[in-house]
Amino acid sequence: STVGKVIKCRAAVAWEAKKPLSIEEIEVDPPKAHEVRIKLTATGVCHTDAYTLGGFDAEGLFPVVLGHEGAGIVESVGEGVTDFKAGDHVIPLYIPQCKTCEYCLNKKTNLCQRTRVTQGKGVMPDGTSRFTCKGKQIYHFMGCSTFSEYTVVADVSVTKIDEKAPLEKVCLIGCGIPTGYGAALNTAGVEEGSICAVWGLGAVGLAAVMGCRAAGAKKIYGVDINPSKFDLAKQFGCTDFVNPKDHEGRPIQDVLVELTNGGFDYTFECIGNVHTMRAALESCHKGWGTSVIIGVAASGQEISTRPFQLVTGRTWKGTAFGGWKSVDDVPKLVQDYLNKKMLVDEFITHTMGIDKINEAFDLMHEGKSIRSVINY
Ligand code: APR
Ligand code: ZN
Numbered sequence: 001s002t003v004g005k006v007i008k009c010r011a012a013v014a015w016e017a018k019k020p021l022s023i024e025e026i027e028v029d030p031p032k033a034h035e036v037r038i039k040l041t042a043t044g045v046c047h048t049d050a051y052t053l054g055g056f057d058a059e060g061l062f063p064v065v066l067g068h069e070g071a072g073i074v075e076s077v078g079e080g081v082t083d084f085k086a087g088d089h090v091i092p093l094y095i096p097q098c099k100t101c102e103y104c105l106n107k108k109t110n111l112c113q114r115t116r117v118t119q120g121k122g123v124m125p126d127g128t129s130r131f132t133c134k135g136k137q138i139y140h141f142m143g144c145s146t147f148s149e150y151t152v153v154a155d156v157s158v159t160k161i162d163e164k165a166p167l168e169k170v171c172l173i174g175c176g177i178p179t180g181y182g183a184a185l186n187t188a189g190v191e192e193g194s195i196c197a198v199w200g201l202g203a204v205g206l207a208a209v210m211g212c213r214a215a216g217a218k219k220i221y222g223v224d225i226n227p228s229k230f231d232l233a234k235q236f237g238c239t240d241f242v243n244p245k246d247h248e249g250r251p252i253q254d255v256l257v258e259l260t261n262g263g264f265d266y267t268f269e270c271i272g273n274v275h276t277m278r279a280a281l282e283s284c285h286k287g288w289g290t291s292v293i294i295g296v297a298a299s300g301q302e303i304s305t306r307p308f309q310l311v312t313g314r315t316w317k318g319t320a321f322g323g324w325k326s327v328d329d330v331p332k333l334v335q336d337y338l339n340k341k342m343l344v345d346e347f348i349t350h351t352m353g354i355d356k357i358n359e360a361f362d363l364m365h366e367g368k369s370i371r372s373v374i375n376y
Helices: 047-053 115-120 167-174 176-187 205-212 227-236 251-261 272-281 326-338 355-366
Strands: 008-015 023-027 037-045 069-077 087-093 131-133 137-139 150-154 158-159 195-199 217-224 241-242 266-269 288-292 315-318 350-354 371-375
Touching: 008 047, 008 131, 008 355, 023 150, 023 315, 037 167, 037 227, 047 241, 047 350, 047 355, 069 150, 069 167, 087 167, 150 205, 150 326, 158 227, 158 326, 167 176, 167 326, 167 350, 167 371, 176 205, 176 266, 176 315, 176 326, 195 205, 195 272, 205 217, 205 227, 205 266, 217 227, 251 272, 266 272, 355 371
Parallel strands: 195 217, 195 266, 217 241, 266 288, 288 315, 350 371
Antiparallel strands: 008 023, 023 131, 037 069, 037 150, 037 371, 069 087, 087 158, 131 137
C-alpha cells in the first residue's frame, strides 16, 4: 500500500510562465492533518490555467502544478479527516466550504475564506507544499493541482460524489459547468418566460444557456463573434443568435434592444471582456433587466457605463462558481447529471492523455475546443 509513503507519479509541471508544460515524474507527500490525497482519473483544461501559464496573473507562482477541474478517488487521508476514506469518489474544489467561517454561515455567498491566504500563496493551509520535482519544491494551484496523477488537497476543498458518475465526465463539474449554470439559476434567478442573452458560447456560456433553459426561459439569445459555435449552442437551449460582426458600426446593445423591443430580462457575460460586459448591461430591459458578469477580465481592467443605466432600474451583478456552496452543491449537480437534468458529455470536444496536454491549450487558444479532458 502507498499509505503514509511518498508517491512518485507523472505530472505536467509549469516551470515558468509562457512556456509549455513539461511532463515530469514528481514526488507527492502523504497527506498531513485535515488533508486528503487523491488519485486523479481525469481533469479538464480551463482558461484560468492558461491565464496563469500565460503570465497574466500577477500573483502566479512557478514552478507549479496547474489544473483545477478534476475528479478522482481518495488514496489516503490525513489525521483528523472524518468525511472521507480511501476509495471515495471525489471532486476537488477551488472554492472550499468549511461550514464555519463568516462567509459559509451566510447564505448569500459561497466565497468561503478558510483557505484563501495559503491558497493564494500556492501552499497547503499549514504553509508548505506536498509536491517536489528534481529536488525543487513545486507550488499548488487554486487548492487543487489536478494536472498530476496524484494530488493533495485540504479536507474542506473536496467533496464526495456518487460512485455511479463517470469521473472522466463529471470532472467538468469542478469548474466551468457549475459556473455558468449557477449564474443563471442562483445569481440571476432567471424566471419562467424570461428573455435572456449570453455573451460568449464557450463552456461557461453554454452552461449559462443551459441554466436559463432549466429555469424556463422563453428565448435565449447567443451572442458570439464565432458563428461556428451556434450549432452546438442549440443543443444547450439557444433559440436565437447574433454575431456582433454582422452589425459593425452600430453598438450591439442598440441592435439587441431594438430586436427585443426593449431589451433582455437577464444577460450573462461569459467572455471576460470589459466592452462586452458593458454591452451586456446596456442590453438589459429598462426598469428590471439584470446582467451577470461571469468572465474574468485581465488584471487591472475596469468596467464603465453611464450611471443612468442603473438609475433607470438595471442591475449589475457578478458571480464565482455560480454561487454554489461547493461541498454541499457539487454532489447535487452530479445527481442532476445522472438524472439527465444537466448536460455534461456534450461539453467535451476532445480527450487525450497527459502527454498531449499542451495540445489541449493550443485547441483552447484557437477556439477549436469547448472542453478538452485529460484522462490519466
Ligand atoms: N464578442 C462576442 N463573443 C466573443 C467576443 C466578443 N468580443 N470575444 C470572444 N467571444 C467568444 C469566443 O468566440 C468564444 O466562443 O466568447 C467565447 C469564449 O469561450 P471560451 O474561450 O471557450 O471561454 P470559456 O471557457 O467559456 O470561459 C469564458 O469565463 O471562466 C471565465 O476565464 C474564463 O473569462 C473566461 C470566461
Ligand atoms: Zn468557510
